[in-house]
Amino acid sequence: MYSPLISQLIESLRVLPGVGPKSAQRMALQLLERNQSGALRLAGALTQACEKVGRCESCRTLTEETVCSLCKSTRRDASLLCIVEMPADVFALEQSGTFSGKYFVLMGKLSPLDGIGPKELGLEQLAHRFAVGEIDEVIIATNPTMEGEATAHYIAEMAKQHKLKVSRIAHGVPLGGELEFIDGGTLAHALASRREI
Template sequence: MSFSPLIQQLIKALRCLPGVGPKSAQRMALHLLEHDRPAALVLAGALQEAVDRVGECESCRTLSEEPICGICASRSRDATLLCVLESPVDMLAIEQTGGFGGYYFVLKGHLSPIDGVGPEDLGIDRLMERLERGEVKEVILATNPTVEGEATAHYIAEQVRELDIRVSRIAHGVPVGGELEFIDGGTLAHALAGRRSLV
């Protein structure tokens, strides 16, 4: 037995979400249609409104309903610090720590020649324009500790080298509360390479 074309279309649409396979998409679609049609309408309306109204902050490139997001509009932040991230969710993670008071720049990805993603796709030209204004004194590269993330950080560091701006990289290593015997070799190697003096 196969589902009707509209149900199949809904299942296929749900599969675009990360981590949702065919069975999960089928379960979601059938639940909404069988048990919670009002929630399905709310979901459809929220999706439509978000797609119509959420755009990109003109300053940092994060998702925003306003031309300038709330963080970029704030005058209480440290304009000399700029943290470069791969995605808006990374920005949210750092904001939730409460430990960073500067501004952000969101790349919306990482360099990946295999996938055809180059510097122009990441807005690195806009990043450099912002840095050339002279207000930023330190760029913190907080791209993911993947091969692509490291390559992206290295590329940006090379571009910034010509400017009188300090470039730093977030530390990678052993998590707080972690035990060495359970840490993978790559993480331990990063932790050893990034060690700092205590005296």
């Protein structure tokens, strides 16, 4: 029904997460009808980002710089290292505004079935950072999934070998959450990790 170039654009838009055939069609037509300059800007941004963005040499997050701005910053506490799975986790933690240490981004989690082992997560590089002695404390903030917990456990063992203080972020009932609507696993965790007041 649509001409080849429009069909190709609709098909290409489906690489975006959460975009099905209907949304892709709506996006393609709206861009062509009303916002061609925006579409060209998007095309340019995609090309530039794909060409130039790589990994930070120090924390492995996505960046076009050799070392990312957080790693370069001298105002952050280099003795405190927070380990997360993805760049979006760094963003979420920074939004909370309560962490002033440095980050290490695994870009995934241990998942042997998918062929993701310690090497793919840069754990050799992490072990090297543990060894040089700049870090005093490691906070592990991987997600509370099966793989996330396994990854946390593996990294905790590594850190202990270097006699570092290791902690895991707390899991439990989120602020503003109502007990009635919280899943059983989270409640069990919240009970087991209760703190005396």
